Amino acid sequence: MMLNLVACIALTAPMSRPALQSSATTAVRPPLKPAIQTVSMRTGPIRMEEAEEGAPPPPPTSLVAAGPSTELIQGLIAVAGGVLVHLVLGTMYCWGNLISYAPKNLLFFDGLEHPGMTPDAVQVLPIWLTAFTCGLPLGAKFSKALGAKPTTIIGCVISLIGTLIGSYQTSLTPFVLTYSVLAGLGVGLSYATPMIAGWTHFPKSRGLVSGLVLFGYGLGPFIFNKVATGMALGGVAWGSMLRKLVTIYTVISLTGAALVAEKKAPATAGAAKAAPAKGAGFKEAILSKRFLLLWLICISASTPGLTLLTLYKRFGMSTGAVIASDTFQSFVGGVAAISSAVGRVFWGNMLDKFGFQACYTTTTVVQLALLLLLPMTVASKLAFSATLWSIVFCLGGSIAMFAAVNAQVFGLANAGEIYSVLFSGFAVAALFGVKMVMALLPSLGWTNLFKVMAAMCGTAVGLLALLRKETSTPAAWEK
Numbered sequence: 001m002m003l004n005l006v007a008c009i010a011l012t013a014p015m016s017r018p019a020l021q022s023s024a025t026t027a028v029r030p031p032l033k034p035a036i037q038t039v040s041m042r043t044g045p046i047r048m049e050e051a052e053e054g055a056p057p058p059p060p061t062s063l064v065a066a067g068p069s070t071e072l073i074q075g076l077i078a079v080a081g082g083v084l085v086h087l088v089l090g091t092m093y094c095w096g097n098l099i100s101y102a103p104k105n106l107l108f109f110d111g112l113e114h115p116g117m118t119p120d121a122v123q124v125l126p127i128w129l130t131a132f133t134c135g136l137p138l139g140a141k142f143s144k145a146l147g148a149k150p151t152t153i154i155g156c157v158i159s160l161i162g163t164l165i166g167s168y169q170t171s172l173t174p175f176v177l178t179y180s181v182l183a184g185l186g187v188g189l190s191y192a193t194p195m196i197a198g199w200t201h202f203p204k205s206r207g208l209v210s211g212l213v214l215f216g217y218g219l220g221p222f223i224f225n226k227v228a229t230g231m232a233l234g235g236v237a238w239g240s241m242l243r244k245l246v247t248i249y250t251v252i253s254l255t256g257a258a259l260v261a262e263k264k265a266p267a268t269a270g271a272a273k274a275a276p277a278k279g280a281g282f283k284e285a286i287l288s289k290r291f292l293l294l295w296l297i298c299i300s301a302s303t304p305g306l307t308l309l310t311l312y313k314r315f316g317m318s319t320g321a322v323i324a325s326d327t328f329q330s331f332v333g334g335v336a337a338i339s340s341a342v343g344r345v346f347w348g349n350m351l352d353k354f355g356f357q358a359c360y361t362t363t364t365v366v367q368l369a370l371l372l373l374l375p376m377t378v379a380s381k382l383a384f385s386a387t388l389w390s391i392v393f394c395l396g397g398s399i400a401m402f403a404a405v406n407a408q409v410f411g412l413a414n415a416g417e418i419y420s421v422l423f424s425g426f427a428v429a430a431l432f433g434v435k436m437v438m439a440l441l442p443s444l445g446w447t448n449l450f451k452v453m454a455a456m457c458g459t460a461v462g463l464l465a466l467l468r469k470e471t472s473t474p475a476a477w478e479k
Contacts, residue, residue, distance in 0.1 A: 089191060
């Protein structure tokens with residue numbers, strides 16, 4: 001199904017390869033000497049050798065414009081594998097649903113009941129996110145040393161083992177160490193490698209590749225929340241439920257990991273060794289002004305959306321209005337997961353067409369306006385749900401665009417390592433958002449809190465303008 005999805009998107013544009021071949025055979029011109037051309041791709045200039053007359057056309061580099069070929073099929077398979085892997089990697093976000101079925105001895109670190117208190121188990125997800133962020137740089141190093149496929153497999157196996165061991169725990173501390181820390185490290189190892197492998201097949205469609213792979217990451221919680229709820233309501237015990245889920249996760253993730261592969265260099269007799277990927281050095285990148293601006297943009301633009309994802313139900317239920325329905329809010333949350341997944345594909349594709357600045361500014365401004373509108377929608381289920389879904393649609397796009405713009409700004413040479421640090425902005429945003437709500441909600445109320453979130457989006461727009469000015473001059477690694 002995933003391969004069909006990717007293939008349908010890839011083949012929507014007219015196939016131009018036959019026309020190129022036809023013109024090559026009919027044109028009359030003297031033989032060309034190898035020449036250097038610069039091709040603008042929104043991802044930065046790329047140097048390409050012009051083929052001799054009569055040589056076969058170059059392999060496709062765009063996911064939406066390439067014709068059917070062996071290279072294209074291999075690329076589609078690699079991207080589809082990434083979607084399957086991320087379908088499982090994203091299931092940690094099922095914890096917001098799973099916690100309602102957790103046994104009482106897993107709710108507090110002391111194993112006792114504390115009626116009326118927020119359970120310690122709400123820290124499972126933030127701790128997982130911290131471990132996940134720590135695993136990202138390890139994944140980048142493993143990928144360079146071992147390749148994308150082995151790294152993805154290792155990461156998936158570690159994550160599965162952590163979840164499996166966690167299913168046997170009867171107290172919160174060892175559960176967190178396995179289900180959050182060990183599994184989180186595994187997800188960090190395998191998170192970026194499917195996208196980086198996909199970029200090697202389709203360098204002109206990095207945004208779309210990132211969006212497609214992360215589509216699985218957003219869709220996973222929607223699917224497996226339903227599966228887990230069905231098991232729990234069907235009387236399956238907590239530990240058995242987690243182990244059944246691990247069995248499903250194993251089949252899907254390892255199948256996907258087996259499909260993930262970087263593009264192989266063509267085996268041409270006497271051909272020169274492929275030049276190494278160009279780009280900024282790791283230290284050079286993270287110490288640059290561009291990195292600082294991107295990191296601050298990430299925090300200020302994503303904090304509102306990530307915070308809203310954890311608060312929308314609490315807000316809706318507190319209004320006392322027509323939207324204060326547990327069934328309705330659960331439905332809204334399920335569709336929000338799909339909206340986020342679709343947003344990743346849509347905005348990833350728009351990034352390839354219109355560039356980072358135009359697309360990211362659009363998603364940020366739209367979120368700003370909708371955050372101000374949200375408190376006014378509580379009297380209508382349709383207005384509330386449409387507003388929330390639109391915010392999450394933009395948030396999903398923002399996450400996908402950051403994965404791609406990292407490679408655009410800093411090049412592919414150290415893209416994995418650089419992104420592992422840049423991604424920490426999302427972890428900071430998630431943790432900061434929770435603390436912000438705890439500190440401000442009692443005194444400000446919901447409406448003013450949403451205004452604070454909207455102001456953060458406004459700050460991101462200003463930072464985007466500074467980034468535009470900064471990138472107007474080529475960096476040292478671009479010269």
